[in-house]
Structures are given as structure tokens and as C-alpha cells.
Amino acid sequence: MVRAQRAKDGATGRIGAGTRVRGRIAGEGGLDVEGHVEGDVSLEGSLLVADGGEISATSLEVSDLLVEGTVRGDVRAQGDISIASTGSLVGSVKSATFSMEEGAHFEGDLDNDFELPAELLELAGAGKRR
Amino acid sequence: MSATIIGPGITIEGEVVSDDEVTVSGTVRGKLSARGGVTIERGAHVEADIQGGAMAIAGSVTGNVVSSDRVDLQNGARVIGNVKATRITIADGAQFKGNVDMDT
Numbered sequence: 001m002v003r004a005q006r007a008k009d010g011a012t013g014r015i016g017a018g019t020r021v022r023g024r025i026a027g028e029g030g031l032d033v034e035g036h037v038e039g040d041v042s043l044e045g046s047l048l049v050a051d052g053g054e055i056s057a058t059s060l061e062v063s064d065l066l067v068e069g070t071v072r073g074d075v076r077a078q079g080d081i082s083i084a085s086t087g088s089l090v091g092s093v094k095s096a097t098f099s100m101e102e103g104a105h106f107e108g109d110l111d112n113d114f115e116l117p118a119e120l121l122e123l124a125g126a127g128k129r130r
Numbered sequence: 131m132s133a134t135i136i137g138p139g140i141t142i143e144g145e146v147v148s149d150d151e152v153t154v155s156g157t158v159r160g161k162l163s164a165r166g167g168v169t170i171e172r173g174a175h176v177e178a179d180i181q182g183g184a185m186a187i188a189g190s191v192t193g194n195v196v197s198s199d200r201v202d203l204q205n206g207a208r209v210i211g212n213v214k215a216t217r218i219t220i221a222d223g224a225q226f227k228g229n230v231d232m233d234t
Contacts, residue, residue, distance in 0.1 A: 011135075011137070012137030013135050013140045014132065014133070016132045016133050016135075016150050017132060018148055019134040019150060020145075020147045020148070021142060021145070021147075023146075024144055025140065025142050026141045026143075027139040027140035027156060028139035029137045029139040029140060034132060035134070039144055
């Protein structure tokens with residue numbers, strides 16, 4: 001999803017492979033991280049952590065996130081969070097949709113608002129009563 | 131390696147250190163240091179000491195600027211701080227308040 005957006009709109013910002021940011025990144029527009037970021041990110045836009053890119057944060061708030069590199073920290077996305085086969089994400093995750101490719105690494109809690117099919121809802125309800 | 135671009139909607143509060151070139155169209159508060167060239171575009175706000183290679187400044191900078199090469203203050207630039215570089219140009223339409231040090 002983020003890759004498709006990039007192909008269409010491009011990114012407004014990029015932290016290059018040889019660049020290290022220590023601090024807070026905020027704002028709007030798509031951001032590609034190929035280098036290292038130590039600090040929180042709050043972005044009205046999509047965040048792409050490319051293969052080789054790394055973010056260590058307490059919290060990340062973005063509209064969409066694609067992890068092809070490494071992310072440590074709790075992530076909240078309004079839209080989609082995807083972890084590619086090369087990607088690693090350690091932290092709690094809350095988003096509308098979540099997906100990970102085979103080979104992806106994920107450690108943490110997943111909190112998504114999605115509706116269970118009716119038969120599963122009954123099972124969940126039965127589980128609670130017990 | 132690809133250059134670093136801080137887009138027009140983006141604010142970084144902290145330290146940016148790069149082995150490469152850095153272009154700022156947004157806002158940086160803190161410290162900016164690059165081994166390559168630094169471009170501060172028109173409309174950009176930098177409240178930071180800047181260190182780097184060749185620099186082209188057309189935006190607003192509050193802080194000391196140290197270049198291993200040249201500094202060009204272009205039309206639209208607004209610089210408050212000291213500038214240290216081997217070569218310096220100040221274009222018509224650039225505002226500058228501070229000291230110049232061209233001592234190599």
C-alpha cells in the first residue's frame with residue numbers, strides 16, 4: 001500500500017542511508033527512512049522504513065507504515081501497517097489493517113479494530129461466559 | 131547512498147548527522163551536520179548550528195554556519211549567526227547578520 005503510494009506521489013522527505021537523526025520528527029507528507037532514527041515520529045503521511053533503515057522510538061504515529069527494515073517502538077496507524085519479508089517490528093501495534101509477509105519478524109501486541117465473523121463472535125461470547 | 135531530504139511539511143527537533151548531502155525544505159531545530167553539501171531551500175527554517183561541505187542557503191537560518199568549503203547566501207536567505215568558510219558569497223536580496231570568518 002505504501003509502496004503503491006510512493007510510486008504515485010513520491011516521498012516528500014528522506015532520511016538517507018548515511019544519515020542519523022536523534023530527536024523528534026513531526027509533520028505531514030510521506031517519509032522514507034533508509035538511515036537511522038532515534039526518536040519519536042508523528043507524521044500525517046505514510047512512513048516507509050526501507051531495508052537497512054532503522055527506527056528506535058517510544059511511539060510512532062503515522063497514517064500508514066511499511067517496514068522493510070527495523071522498527072522498535074509502539075506504532076499507531078490510522079490506516080495500514082505492513083511488515084515485508086525483510087522487515088522486523090518490535091512493539092505494540094494499533095491500526096485499521098495489519099499484514100506481514102512470510103519471513104517478517106514481529107514481537108508485540110496487536111490491537112486492531114476488525115469485525116469477527118458471526119460464528120466466531122458466538123464462540124468469543126461463549127468463551128467469556130465460562 | 132542517497133541524500134537526505136527534509137521535506138516542506140516536516141519538522142525535526144534534535145540532531146541530524148549525515149555522511150552525505152542534506153537538503154532542508156522544512157524545519158530543523160537542534161543541530162545539523164553533514165559530510166557532504168547542505169542546501170537550505172527557500173521557505174525552510176533552520177534553528178541550528180550547521181556544519182558541512184559546500185552550502186547553498188536560500189531559507190531562514192538562526193545559528194552558526196561552518197563549512198569546509200563555500201557558503202552561498204542566495205536571494206531570499208535570512209541568516210542570523212556567524213559564518214565560517216573559505217569562500218562566501220552574499221547575493222542581492224540575502225539578509226545576513228553576524229560575523230564572517232574566512233581565516234583558513
